[in-house]
Amino acid sequence: MKISVIGAGSIGGTLGKAWAAAGHAVQFGVRDANAPKVQRLLDGISGDATAASVESALAYGDVIQIAIPGPAVAEFARTAGAALDGKTVIDASNRMGQAEMNSIGALRAVAPNARFFRAFNNLGWENFAQPQIGSERIDLFYCGDAGDAQRTVHGLINDVGLNPVYVGGLDKLPLIDMLTLLWASLAHGQGYGRRIGLKLLAP
Numbered sequence: 001m002k003i004s005v006i007g008a009g010s011i012g013g014t015l016g017k018a019w020a021a022a023g024h025a026v027q028f029g030v031r032d033a034n035a036p037k038v039q040r041l042l043d044g045i046s047g048d049a050t051a052a053s054v055e056s057a058l059a060y061g062d063v064i065q066i067a068i069p070g071p072a073v074a075e076f077a078r079t080a081g082a083a084l085d086g087k088t089v090i091d092a093s094n095r096m097g098q099a100e101m102n103s104i105g106a107l108r109a110v111a112p113n114a115r116f117f118r119a120f121n122n123l124g125w126e127n128f129a130q131p132q133i134g135s136e137r138i139d140l141f142y143c144g145d146a147g148d149a150q151r152t153v154h155g156l157i158n159d160v161g162l163n164p165v166y167v168g169g170l171d172k173l174p175l176i177d178m179l180t181l182l183w184a185s186l187a188h189g190q191g192y193g194r195r196i197g198l199k200l201l202a203p
């Protein structure tokens, strides 16, 4: 599958690396494809990974993973516009401290025919780089539009090494965003540290 990862920092770099290792073709959409840190990232990836402008990357992938700072996503949505339409779009960005942490509303406004998902937003990136603790795979709770695209996203979460738990459609956005606050409260407020995951137990 062709995946465009917008942003090549902690989240984008970690997810892109994992997907390329799993056999996907990854293109990072970045502001400077020749920046030394982008080149270092590409050098450390085994598999099919390239970097290009955000505009080029938007045309590249069937799946668009957004991994830029939350406050930048509204402007990104305005610029990307119809280039997102018809694609499967995953929003990992957090607008911390805002009433609504996700940017799905702004994204959907410019691309009403895209399928949207909220995933990779509610755990620290270290847990995407090392998705297992002991013998347990960390759960990734996510939500988004039902249908074929949901099965694709489910598979992509698996490909990172996490255990996907689909919580439902976009009406579940507040739940998925609350988990970010729960994770941060435990990691930073209660001193558990960033290497923690959440687990659903079921018979």
Ligand SMILES: NC(=O)c1ccc[n+]([C@@H]2O[C@H](COP(=O)([O-])OP(=O)(O)OC[C@H]3O[C@@H](n4cnc5c(N)ncnc54)[C@H](OP(=O)(O)O)[C@@H]3O)[C@@H](O)[C@H]2O)c1
Residues within 6 Å of the ligand: 006, 007, 008, 009, 010, 011, 012, 030, 031, 032, 054, 067, 068, 069, 070, 072, 076, 092, 093, 094, 095, 120, 121, 122, 123, 124, 125, 126
């Ligand atoms: N870090 C975590 O553990 C974590 C966990 C869950 C969710 N998140 C969310 O994921 C998103 C990314 O976090 P991160 O930790 O990966 O951040 P990061 O390491 O700072 O990386 C941010 C990336 O976004 C790019 N970028 C910044 N502003 C941009 C803009 N206006 N247009 C296009 N690209 C831009 C940066 O490129 P330049 O090099 O050009 O600046 C960089 O590649 C954030 O919204 C964060 O809330 C983070």
